[in-house]
Amino acid sequence: MTDTPAIPARPRPFRPATTEPALVKWSLIGLCLAVLTVLLFAPLYAVFDEALRRGWAFALASLSEPDAQSAIRLTLLVAAITVPLNAAFGIAAAWAITKFDWRGKAWVITFIDLPFSISPVVAGLLFILMFGANSALGMWLVANGLPVVFAVPGIVLATMFITFPFVARELIPVMLEQGRAEEEAALTLGASGWRTFLTVTLPNIRWALLYGVLLCNARAMGEFGAVAVVSGKIRGQTTTMPLMIEMFYNEYLSVAAFTMAGVLALLALVTLTLKSALEWRYADQLAATHRH
Amino acid sequence: MAARTFSVRAPTPMPGWGLSFGIMLTMLSVVVLIPMAVLLWRGFVGFGAAGMWEVVNRPRVWNALELSFRAALIASLFNLVFGVLLAWVLVRYRFPGKRIVDAAVDLPFALPTAVAGIALTAIYAPNGMFGSALMQSFGLRVAYTEIGIWIALIFVGLPFVVRTVQPVIEEIDRETEEASATLGASRLRTLTHVILPMLAPAALTGFALALARSVGEYGSVIFIAGNLPNVTEIAPLLIVIRLEEFDYDGAVAIAIAMLVISFALLLAINLIQIWSRRRMGAA
Amino acid sequence: MNIDIEEISKDFGTTAALHPVSLSIPSGTLVALLGPSGSGKTTLLRILGGLEFPTAGRVLFDASDATGLSVQERRAGFVFQSYALFRHMTVFDNIAYGLRARPRRSRPGGPEIARRVNRLLSLIKLPDIGARYPSQLSGGQRQRVALARALAIEPRMLLLDEPFGALDAKVRRELRQGLRDIHDTTGLTTVFVTHDQEEAMQLADLVVVMSMGRIEQVGRPEDIRARPGTEFVREFISA
Incomplete structure (x- = not known):
């Protein structure tokens, strides 16, 4: 055996086997940031840039117009009805699905998810067909002073359809993971059904519930396609904030359109902030897919 | 052996079955099942398959359907590739601002589609900040062309693949990657032959979700599309137009055509999923 | 060595x-x-x-x-504690992995790879499991496959x-x-x-x-x- 090494030791930096070279790493990071800038950050910036084109005062003035005010009120009203109803549905569905074993469960879960794969426009169409002027039910309702289509009930129904899966989808995996043992323990200790739910289940799912409600609310306030179809877009009566944006935009009232859009964009940013805060703070109490 | 009574539900001391199942079924029926049944009834029984085919089998409708599915496929394929890449970057690399970027990925979930629509139009219009640059440097028009539709659909579908793939990357066992390296595989080979196949099922799930979402997308598209019949008119817009003309049968026919094609696509993706899961032995 | x-x-x-x-x-x-x-x-x-x-x-x-x-x-033929078998590949493909990863000039042809993989499978006394996936094996079988995979690169x-x-x-x-x-x-x-x-x-x-x-x-x-x-x-x- 000679002393001359067959393989020269190269003074190159060691890179662990599970990493990429620094050049590759930073190129990929750069590429991702570039694409996100072009696709996400630039549009977000554009909203505020366009809204403030003529200054704060002008932008804020556009919000205090009667039509804008009524749109804001309607959007808040629709969210205030839709979100609690869907939260109630989500809790009931998650309870029935995770606490009991029954036939047809898989089908019900599929149906709950159905709105995710249906066009918002088709969702609007569904309620036009059911309650519109061309249906017997719709004519009867109009005759009795309770119009659904081109009125608030239709907007609520269409919004409910679009946001239907949000709370249930969030609660089901969390409650499945938590199992039934704690509820069973409470029952053996003599707690009633309601008491068990309020004192054992609800505290365990509160952050997941809030998470679902947050996403449900963001979507409910921002829904456009489904509401556009059922609302009839009557100014000052059935025009929600997203519809108002379209109206302003088509009337070339750019600042008014982008100011209203800015308000909704702020809502989106608040939603994202709260959502991220939940993910960081209460990751263990959310569905596994939201944990980072 | 005692005769077992047939029951839908296994016996349990857990309370609240009647109430929770009742609320669930009632709301599911009122909001989803009955309206869907009315649509299908109206289409297949009221109007008839032949009548619907006549509506759909016209150039304008056919072009709109083709455009909607083509653009959705292109956008979702982009999101498939970029989503896997972004998920990798977010899980494996540390860089300044990472948390903000991670949170921002969900912006398309939170930002109303109409807001996204006018914002994208503002920057990609011929006088917008990117639109004018692209026009001058490459003569490329984005807004009011099909490319604009792609951009809007990429925006809408962006989070899906990232969010389905991210947890899978987090769970990859480092030893699997190290094993590949000790066997002599280059890093690139490890990525393409070991890691990508592990991510494929989740990526495909995300792709399917993005596709389903972008096929039916309306709000973010109509502002940037230009809405020229036969060229940049998407199928959901055509449904709206039919409704404005009070042509309910026409709207129903196009809606059902979209549902049928969507479900065929999702079924195909599901079958690929099942096949790939079975290949892995689904431990 | x-x-x-x-x-x-x-x-x-x-x-x-x-x-x-x-x-x-x-x-x-x-x-x-x-x-x-x-x-x-x-x-x-x-x-x-x-x-x-x-x-x-x-x-x-x-x-x-x-x-x-x-x-x-x-x-170095490395056998990991978790075995780290590639779960989307058959046993055969797992063992052949290192040979296929070689640069073209030193890579054996398909029949030669098959011959070597089969020889290793008999060496670990599991000649018939080439077509199976890791999830279909017992713990002991997985360990032996990991060993065969490490040996395949002629470590x-x-x-x-x-x-x-x-x-x-x-x-x-x-x-x-x-x-x-x-x-x-x-x-x-x-x-x-x-x-x-x-x-x-x-x-x-x-x-x-x-x-x-x-x-x-x-x-x-x-x-x-x-x-x-x-x-x-x-x-x-x-x-």
């Missing part, structure tokens, strides 16, 4: 996983790195395999410096991290003999990590007892048993 470890140390941040350690392993020896968790035995094994880089010191393979060689260049040495850790006692004893047989057949320098002193004493030609990032004693099993070098060794082997 002779392996020489010269004054290797490894720090993770401010904690030292290995204080400078030196060790000579003669070609063809079956060596056990024995010690409790945190003794630095796995770190030392990973440094040999090129998965960690030492803070200081050198590794020599047949007297030539191998410290700077990448994992890929080392050609210069065999490194095993707790190769029997995840198995029950009966399978453990069977596989110990299997590893001994394979070592004797191939004549490869083999290093395995274990915290089980009985396993080390029964299987190895040379036992390296480690504790707190230091080598306490190196010797043949019977020598260590007869003359424990330190108090730690005495206690550890009598446990």
Whole structure:
């Protein structure tokens, strides 16, 4: 055996086997940031840039117009009805699905998810067909002073359809993971059904519930396609904030359109902030897919 | 052996079955099942398959359907590739601002589609900040062309693949990657032959979700599309137009055509999923 | 192949996983790195395999410096504690992986790969499982497939991290003999990590007892048993 090494030791930096070279790493990071800038950050910036084109005062003035005010009120009203109803549905569905074993469960879960794969426009169409002027039910309702289509009930129904899966989808995996043992323990200790739910289940799912409600609310306030179809877009009566944006935009009232859009964009940013805060703070109490 | 009574539900001391199942079924029926049944009834029984085919089998409708599915496929394929890449970057690399970027990925979930629509139009219009640059440097028009539709659909579908793939990357066992390296595989080979196949099922799930979402997308598209019949008119817009003309049968026919094609696509993706899961032995 | 470890140390941040350690392993020896968790035995094994880089010191393979060689260049057959089988590949594809990953000029053709894979499958006494997926195998079978996969690259040495850790006692004893047989057949320098002193004493030609990032004693099993070098060794082997 000679002393001359067959393989020269190269003074190159060691890179662990599970990493990429620094050049590759930073190129990929750069590429991702570039694409996100072009696709996400630039549009977000554009909203505020366009809204403030003529200054704060002008932008804020556009919000205090009667039509804008009524749109804001309607959007808040629709969210205030839709979100609690869907939260109630989500809790009931998650309870029935995770606490009991029954036939047809898989089908019900599929149906709950159905709105995710249906066009918002088709969702609007569904309620036009059911309650519109061309249906017997719709004519009867109009005759009795309770119009659904081109009125608030239709907007609520269409919004409910679009946001239907949000709370249930969030609660089901969390409650499945938590199992039934704690509820069973409470029952053996003599707690009633309601008491068990309020004192054992609800505290365990509160952050997941809030998470679902947050996403449900963001979507409910921002829904456009489904509401556009059922609302009839009557100014000052059935025009929600997203519809108002379209109206302003088509009337070339750019600042008014982008100011209203800015308000909704702020809502989106608040939603994202709260959502991220939940993910960081209460990751263990959310569905596994939201944990980072 | 005692005769077992047939029951839908296994016996349990857990309370609240009647109430929770009742609320669930009632709301599911009122909001989803009955309206869907009315649509299908109206289409297949009221109007008839032949009548619907006549509506759909016209150039304008056919072009709109083709455009909607083509653009959705292109956008979702982009999101498939970029989503896997972004998920990798977010899980494996540390860089300044990472948390903000991670949170921002969900912006398309939170930002109303109409807001996204006018914002994208503002920057990609011929006088917008990117639109004018692209026009001058490459003569490329984005807004009011099909490319604009792609951009809007990429925006809408962006989070899906990232969010389905991210947890899978987090769970990859480092030893699997190290094993590949000790066997002599280059890093690139490890990525393409070991890691990508592990991510494929989740990526495909995300792709399917993005596709389903972008096929039916309306709000973010109509502002940037230009809405020229036969060229940049998407199928959901055509449904709206039919409704404005009070042509309910026409709207129903196009809606059902979209549902049928969507479900065929999702079924195909599901079958690929099942096949790939079975290949892995689904431990 | 002779392996020489010269004054290797490894720090993770401010904690030292290995204080400078030196060790000579003669070609063809079956060596056990024995010690409790945190003794630095796995770190030392990973440094040999090129998965960690030492803070200081050198590794020599047949007297030539191998410290700077990448994992890929080392050609060390590595068997991981979790086996790390590729779950989307069949057993056959797992074993063939390393051969297919070779650069084109040294890559064997399809029939040659098949011949080698089948030879390895008979070597591990599982000739008929080539078409199965890892999820369809028992723990013991997985371990043997991982071993065959490591052998397929015609390694210069065999490194095993707790190769029997995840198995029950009966399978453990069977596989110990299997590893001994394979070592004797191939004549490869083999290093395995274990915290089980009985396993080390029964299987190895040379036992390296480690504790707190230091080598306490190196010797043949019977020598260590007869003359424990330190108090730690005495206690550890009598446990």
